[in-house]
Amino acid sequence: MRQDLRGQGGVANRELGSTGMCGADAPSDSAPRILLVIPCFNEADSIGNLLSEIAATGCDYHTLVVDDGSSDATSAVASRSSPVARLAQNLGIGGAVQTGIKYAARQDFDFCIQIDGDGQHDPRAIATLLNAYSKDPANITIGSRFIDNAGFCSTRMRRAGIRLIVLALNGLFAGGRITDPTSGMRLLDRSAIAFFAKSYPTDFPEPISLAWAMRAGLTVNEVPVEMRPRETGVSSIDGLKSASYMIRVLGYILLARLVRSP
Numbered sequence: 001m002r003q004d005l006r007g008q009g010g011v012a013n014r015e016l017g018s019t020g021m022c023g024a025d026a027p028s029d030s031a032p033r034i035l036l037v038i039p040c041f042n043e044a045d046s047i048g049n050l051l052s053e054i055a056a057t058g059c060d061y062h063t064l065v066v067d068d069g070s071s072d073a074t075s076a077v078a079s080r081s082s083p084v085a086r087l088a089q090n091l092g093i094g095g096a097v098q099t100g101i102k103y104a105a106r107q108d109f110d111f112c113i114q115i116d117g118d119g120q121h122d123p124r125a126i127a128t129l130l131n132a133y134s135k136d137p138a139n140i141t142i143g144s145r146f147i148d149n150a151g152f153c154s155t156r157m158r159r160a161g162i163r164l165i166v167l168a169l170n171g172l173f174a175g176g177r178i179t180d181p182t183s184g185m186r187l188l189d190r191s192a193i194a195f196f197a198k199s200y201p202t203d204f205p206e207p208i209s210l211a212w213a214m215r216a217g218l219t220v221n222e223v224p225v226e227m228r229p230r231e232t233g234v235s236s237i238d239g240l241k242s243a244s245y246m247i248r249v250l251g252y253i254l255l256a257r258l259v260r261s262p
Contacts (some may be wrong), residue, residue: 032110036063036126037100039093040117044073047117051081054123061126064103065117068096074117093184094205101188105197112188117167120187125225129187138176138221139192140213143185147224161246165207168250170233172257173211176220179205185225192218204249211256 036054040047054061065078066178069090078084085099097114113129115121121143132240146162161182165181186207188196193218201208208219 018168031060033108034059034061034111034113034130035100035104035107035109036061037097037104037112037114038063038065038078038117039068039096039100039114040065040070040074040078041068041090041096042070042072042074043117044070044077046119047074048077048080050115050117050119050123051078055081057123057126059127062109064100066096066099068092073246078123080109087190089105092202094200094202097205098200099198101193104188104193109193110190112182112193114186114188116184120227120229122226122228123187125185128223128225129185132221132223133187133189136221137189139189139195140176140210140220141187142180142183142222143225143227144180144183144222145225145227146179147222161249164251165253168253169207169214170209172253173214175214175218178210179222181210185227201252204245204252207249208252209255211253215256 038047038050051063051065055061061169063082065074065082065084067075067078067084067086069087075084075086085103087096087099091099100114101112111130111133113126115123115126125143129143133141162180162182166178169178169181186206192213195213195218196209199212214220
């Protein structure tokens with residue numbers, strides 16, 4: 001798939017210390033290199049504000065906005081503040097995220113952190129994921145809405161479906177206890193980056209990628225974060241689609257348990 005990589009370098013210029021805290025006193029050559037992968041589809045109305053929020057954290061994050069075949073001005077807005085990988089056609093969230101993961105692997109980043117381009121994820125919570133990793137390293141660290149149940153926690157129907165996915169993942173796989181398998185805010189370390197750069201699910205990528213990872217022996221941790229309602233657009237799995245989504249995800253999880261790693 002042809003990509004158009006545009007834009008400037010990082011979005012901030014302060015050091016990220018070796019403990020994961022922004023602004024810690026650590027020499028630049030010992031600070032981990034952190035890539036924020038931001039998948040977007042028609043997020044022109046929110047991506048500019050998100051990139052400004054990231055810059056306002058004062059942290060030395062690198063960003064890559066992956067424009068998944070948008071028909072609006074997403075790339076134009078994002079490229080004012082960040083490199084942009086503009087996909088020639090819409091691949092879906094799985095293809096967009098793996099584009100960023102492949103970039104992280106090729107550019108030798110220490111961490112790859114996925115956040116959504118619709119404004120649901122507060123960039124200040126990125127430090128929370130990094131601090132959790134520094135205290136209790138796991139290959140994947142998820143920002144969970146359901147540990148403290150603070151902020152926006154999705155619709156009632158989706159929460160019921162998520163509980164079924166949680167039961168399936170925790171019952172069928174070892175490697176971590178999960179509360180929020182559909183969270184799109186997650187940190188990958190070098191092992192997880194290498195694993196997902198080779199193969200990443202195209203359908204229902206958040207929960208299925210966890211099933212693949214735990215099946216392969218990767219570890220998963222969670223940390224509580226507070227999420228916000230999306231600023232623009234609507235979810236692709238609201239309403240009756242939620243029931244179909246959950247049933248299909250459960251089938252994929254069972255299949256992942258029965259077959260060998262990709």
